[in-house]
Amino acid sequence: MIENPVLRKELIYRLRPRRGNDTIVGVLIVALLLVGLIYWLFLRWILTDPSSSASGDAWKILTSLQFMIICLSAPAIAANAISLEKEQQTWEMLVFTCLTPSEIIFGKLIARLTGLLGLLSILAPISVIAWVRNQLSSGNIPFTQVVYSFILLTVTAVFFATFGLFVSWLFRRTIYAVMAAYTFVIGFLCIGTAMITSGISMLTSDNNMFESFPLIWMNPFYLIAKALYSGISDYEFHAFHFFTGIMMYVAMTIFMLFFMIFKFRRFSYTR
Amino acid sequence: MPPMIQITHLRKEYKDLVAVQDLTLELEKGDIFGFIGPNGAGKTTTIKMLATLLMPTAGSATVDGIDVVKYPEKVRSVVGYMPDFFGVYDDIKVWEYLDFFAAAYRIQKAKRPQIIDDVLALTDLTIKKDAYVESLSRGMKQRLCLAKTLVHDPKVMLLDEPASGLDPRARIEIRELLKELQSMGKTIIVSSHILPEMEEFCNKIGIIERGEMIVAGDVNTIARQVRGQHTIEIGVVDELERAEAILLGMSDIIREVKRTSGLRKLTDAAELGIAQTLQKNGHSSSGGIVQIGYVGEPDEEYRVLQALVQANIKIRMFHTPSADLEDVFLRVTKGHVN
Numbered sequence: 001m002i003e004n005p006v007l008r009k010e011l012i013y014r015l016r017p018r019r020g021n022d023t024i025v026g027v028l029i030v031a032l033l034l035v036g037l038i039y040w041l042f043l044r045w046i047l048t049d050p051s052s053s054a055s056g057d058a059w060k061i062l063t064s065l066q067f068m069i070i071c072l073s074a075p076a077i078a079a080n081a082i083s084l085e086k087e088q089q090t091w092e093m094l095v096f097t098c099l100t101p102s103e104i105i106f107g108k109l110i111a112r113l114t115g116l117l118g119l120l121s122i123l124a125p126i127s128v129i130a131w132v133r134n135q136l137s138s139g140n141i142p143f144t145q146v147v148y149s150f151i152l153l154t155v156t157a158v159f160f161a162t163f164g165l166f167v168s169w170l171f172r173r174t175i176y177a178v179m180a181a182y183t184f185v186i187g188f189l190c191i192g193t194a195m196i197t198s199g200i201s202m203l204t205s206d207n208n209m210f211e212s213f214p215l216i217w218m219n220p221f222y223l224i225a226k227a228l229y230s231g232i233s234d235y236e237f238h239a240f241h242f243f244t245g246i247m248m249y250v251a252m253t254i255f256m257l258f259f260m261i262f263k264f265r266r267f268s269y270t271r
Numbered sequence: 272m273p274p275m276i277q278i279t280h281l282r283k284e285y286k287d288l289v290a291v292q293d294l295t296l297e298l299e300k301g302d303i304f305g306f307i308g309p310n311g312a313g314k315t316t317t318i319k320m321l322a323t324l325l326m327p328t329a330g331s332a333t334v335d336g337i338d339v340v341k342y343p344e345k346v347r348s349v350v351g352y353m354p355d356f357f358g359v360y361d362d363i364k365v366w367e368y369l370d371f372f373a374a375a376y377r378i379q380k381a382k383r384p385q386i387i388d389d390v391l392a393l394t395d396l397t398i399k400k401d402a403y404v405e406s407l408s409r410g411m412k413q414r415l416c417l418a419k420t421l422v423h424d425p426k427v428m429l430l431d432e433p434a435s436g437l438d439p440r441a442r443i444e445i446r447e448l449l450k451e452l453q454s455m456g457k458t459i460i461v462s463s464h465i466l467p468e469m470e471e472f473c474n475k476i477g478i479i480e481r482g483e484m485i486v487a488g489d490v491n492t493i494a495r496q497v498r499g500q501h502t503i504e505i506g507v508v509d510e511l512e513r514a515e516a517i518l519l520g521m522s523d524i525i526r527e528v529k530r531t532s533g534l535r536k537l538t539d540a541a542e543l544g545i546a547q548t549l550q551k552n553g554h555s556s557s558g559g560i561v562q563i564g565y566v567g568e569p570d571e572e573y574r575v576l577q578a579l580v581q582a583n584i585k586i587r588m589f590h591t592p593s594a595d596l597e598d599v600f601l602r603v604t605k606g607h608v609n
Contacts, residue, residue, distance in 0.1 A: 005374035013363040013371075089358035093419070096322060096352050097375035098344060 006099065006107025011114060035122055042126050052138035059130035059141055060228045063149050066120050066127070067224045070157045071190065074116055075181030078164025081108040083174040101264035105165070105257065112161050120153070148227045151246060156220060159249040160185055166256040185220075193219040211238065217245035273336040275300045275427060275458040276321065281330035283316050283482075290316040291482045294330070298460070298475065300426075303453050305473035305490075306462035307600055313482040314462040315355055318429045321460070322352040334427050348376070351425035353416050355432040355462075361405035365396060365415060368404050369422055376423035390418040394448060410441030417448060428452065430461040446471065466597045480604045491591070494599050500526050500564035503572065505579070506588030511557045514584045521578060524567030531560045560588065 002008040042062065046055045085091035094104065134141045160181075167180040197216040201209040216222050226242045276298040283291040291313040298304050306314045319325040321332055323343035332339045335349045360368055366387050373383045391397045394414040399407060407415060413433065420428060433449070434442045450472050452459060463469050469476065470490070477487035486493050495501040507514045511530070518528045565572060576589050 005371050008374070009360070009363070009371050013360070013367060088360075089354070089356050090360060092324060092354055093352075093357060093372075093416075094375070096324065096347055097372065098348055098377050098423075099375050100344075 004103055004107045004110075006094075006104050007111050010107065010111030038123070039126055042130065046126075046130050046133050053140065055130050055133035055137060056141045059127060059134055062123055062127040062130060063153070063228060064224060066123055066153060067156070067220070069119060069123075070116065070153060070160060071185060071220055073119065074157050074160035075164040075185045076178055077116055078109070078112040078161040079168045079177040079181040080174045081112055081165050082168040083171050083177040084168075086172050087174060095264075101261045105169075105260050105264075109161060109165050109257075112165065113157065116157055116161060120157075145227065148242070149224075152223055152227050155246050155249045155253075156223075159253045162253045162256050166260060169260055189218060189220055194222075211241065214244065217241045218248050219245075272300075273333070274298060275302070276304075276332075276334055276460070278317075278321070278332045279330055281317065281320060281332055282328045283313075283320060283325065284328040289482050291320070291327075291479075294479075294482075294484050296477060296484065296487055298458055300458055301453075301456050302458050302475050303449070303473045304458075304460045305469040305476040306460055306479065307464075307466065307469065307476055308462075308479035309604060312479045314479055315431055316482075317479070318352075318431050318460060318462060322350060322429050323347060324352075348423065349426045351420035351423070351428040353420045353428070353430045353433055355435060357416055359404045359407075359412055359415060361403070363404060364400075365391070365402055365404055365407070366400045368415065369418060372419045373422045378423060386422055386424075390421045393421065393451065394418040395444065408441075410437050410444060413437060413441065413445060414448065417445070421452075426458060428457050428459045428461075430459060432462055432464070434463060466600055476599075478600060478604060485604065500566045501591060503563050503565050503575065503591055504531070504560055504588065505563065505575070505586065506558075506560045507579075508558045508585035508587050510584055511559045511561065513582070514579060515561055517578055517582050517584070518561065518563055518575070521575065524565060524571065524574065526564040526566045528561060528563050531562055558587075 002011065042058055046058050049055075082091065085094060099107075131141060131146060163184060164177070164181045167184075168174070168177045171177040171180065193215050197210055197213045197219075200213060201207070210216060223242060223245045226238060274297040276296065278294055278296040281291055281294040282289070294313075294317060296304075306317070308314050316325060320327050321334060321339060323339050323346050327340065334346050337345045337349065339346050360371070363371070369387045369390060370383055373386055374380070378386060387400075388397070391400055394417055396411060396414055396418060399411060404412070404415065417430075417433065420430075430449075434445045437445065449459065449461065453472055461469070461473070473490060475488060476490050476493060478485045478493075486496065491501060505514070505518075515528055515530075518525055563575070565575070567574070572591075576586070579586055
């Protein structure tokens with residue numbers, strides 16, 4: 001069914017439940033309780049709140065929650081994909097096989113994204129319920145907004161996971177790869193871009209500078225705010241900003257993938 | 272037919288460090304080449320360059336006629352590589368581990384079960400087929416790694432310290448396995464520090480120090496080159512002194528003559544028993560074994576035997592013991608490292 005051996009190994013062998021592992025069973029029970037609690041709280045809110053905006057607010061919060069999960073987990077999930085193999089001394093034997101660099105890279109990436117998708121899909125049903133309920137009541141969440149949010153979630157997940165994989169490929173130690181991934185995603189994209197743009201805006205005393213400076217268009221929170229809260233009071237969508245930000249993510253993802261595949265030998269092998 | 276492995280003026284530099292320099296070597300199909308050298312001599316670097324895992328700074332290398340720099344993917348399909356330090360995927364079973372590598376070497380799914388059974392049988396791991404890799408002992412993991420190396424039936428095997436860190440039993444198992452591979456006609460480069468074991472199955476050796484191949488070639492030829500002679504052991508039933516005198520008289524082809532002392536091995540004890548029996552039957556008790564340093568042409572060794580036989584010396588043994596690699600190694604190397 002799955003032809004790529006790397007993908008197959010990661011998906012089937014690594015994700016299968018281990019023999020009598022009490023810790024994993026414990027974690028699963030806690031996770032199930034947590035998910036059950038979220039479902040109960042949101043369902044109660046969506047179905048019982050008489051306010052017409054309740055379901056729309058619930059959908060926005062759920063989407064924001066999914067976005068937070070992506071920002072916090074995607075870099076870490078992928079940052080150990082290759083560095084862990086280097087630490088376990090299995091990497092050299094893997095790259096010595098007849099597998100092409102793209103098979104190894106995409107096998108690792110898709111496996112990690114599948115894990116992330118599994119995490120996000122937990123909240124997907126309630127998110128759909130919230131949106132359908134919204135359409136039946138006020139209908140203030142247009143379908144385009146759902147599409148934009150979906151595009152943003154997908155592109156961000158792929159970009160952050162690719163970045164995690166990229167640093168995992170560059171570094172020999174997982175700890176450094178994870179640190180580099182979070183420094184970039186949280187330190188630079190989330191905080192750095194906002195601080196730099198604010199600083200420039202203050203220095204130039206130009207209030208419009210904040211939104212018109214392209215660096216902020218790369219900020220994940222700016223993008224999710226554009227996708228979810230546009231149309232509220234004076235908060236405009238700025239399609240150009242939004243899609244430029246998305247395109248920057250796509251461009252960087254493609255660049256990293258090409259770089260890894262075409263420079264595979266140089267960085268993968270023992271130097 | 273091109274040599275199975277051909278290395279020509281291979282060189283590897285790391286900034287200021289020259290790890291391997293001007294290394295030239297040719298190995299034919301079926302050769303078992305023992306790569307000997309102190310730590311840091313350049314053995315692993317050389318093996319990794321052949322395994323396409325390191326880019327040579329200069330020179331060239333081919334495996335089965337395929338250039339390792341130009342066609343690394345093709346080289347990998349004919350080479351099995353076992354690194355000196357390796358890990359295994361702990362979270363999978365033994366057969367899954369082998370199935371993964373078989374798939375990674377593009378072996379058809381339908382053929383994989385049989386191949387896995389075969390390599391497990393060869394490495395004596397059949398009983399562990401369904402065990403988790405993490406449950407294997409170190410020796411078993413070493414054999415599993417060898418099994419993995421064999422799944423695509425490589426023509427050439429590059430084994431970097433395959434027996435390092437193993438207990439004596441596991442080392443013997445690996446040694447037996449290498450002999451089995453030798454009988455299968457594989458061309459093998461094996462690096463090791465355990466020189467007496469290498470003597471048993473290597474037909475060629477190369478001694479490397481500070482990145483330079485000091486000597487390479489047939490084991491006995493090298494031993495002879497290094498010592499300037501090669502040893503012949505002669506066992507006589509009696510009249511040892513007279514035999515020694517005859518041998519000393521052949522100074523044009525014999526450099527030194529010395530008696531071996533003590534019972535070197537079990538067979539000597541048996542031979543001593545024979546000598547004692549002969550003594551009871553009226554023969555002289557002065558039998559024994561004498562070692563000579565032969566410096567003549569290899570195909571004229573018969574002259575020594577002929578001289579003794581013509582002098583009516585009763586000979587019960589005449590053979591060339593395997594070269595003592597440790598002795599050769601110590602004579603050739605200076606203990607320098609990079």
